[in-house]
Amino acid sequence: MSKPATESVLLYRAADPIEAALLEAMLVESGVPAWTVGGQAAIGFGELGADAQCVDIRVPTANHAEALELLDKHYAKTTNSELDAKPWTCGKCGETVGPTFSSCWNCETPQQA
Numbered sequence: 001m002s003k004p005a006t007e008s009v010l011l012y013r014a015a016d017p018i019e020a021a022l023l024e025a026m027l028v029e030s031g032v033p034a035w036t037v038g039g040q041a042a043i044g045f046g047e048l049g050a051d052a053q054c055v056d057i058r059v060p061t062a063n064h065a066e067a068l069e070l071l072d073k074h075y076a077k078t079t080n081s082e083l084d085a086k087p088w089t090c091g092k093c094g095e096t097v098g099p100t101f102s103s104c105w106n107c108e109t110p111q112q113a
Contacts (some may be wrong), residue, residue, distance in 0.1 A: 008058040020055035032067045034059050
């Protein structure tokens with residue numbers, strides 16, 4: 001999104017351009033104007049420090065509280081689902097399978113809901 005002619009604040013510093021783009025899209029789809037600043041140095045990352053990939057996400061000052069709430073909800077949902085994930089047992093071969101797998105690593109049987 002192009003930068004509007006309004007006073008803005010830094011909402012979040014994303015680790016890389018991909019995270020920034022995803023968060024910007026989430027905010028805009030939720031009705032909060034947002035835009036990214038920086039990240040162009042990620043192309044020539046080689047000798048640069050890790051912070052060269054960081055991308056700032058800015059929002060109008062008037063939307064800051066709403067944007068923070070959306071960001072908090074987004075990361076709470078992500079974190080909670082990862083924490084709640086538990087290993088599961090394959091119904092076909094009986095192997096214990098890690099929570100990030102949707103199919104058994106041993107026999108490729110899909111996880112039953």
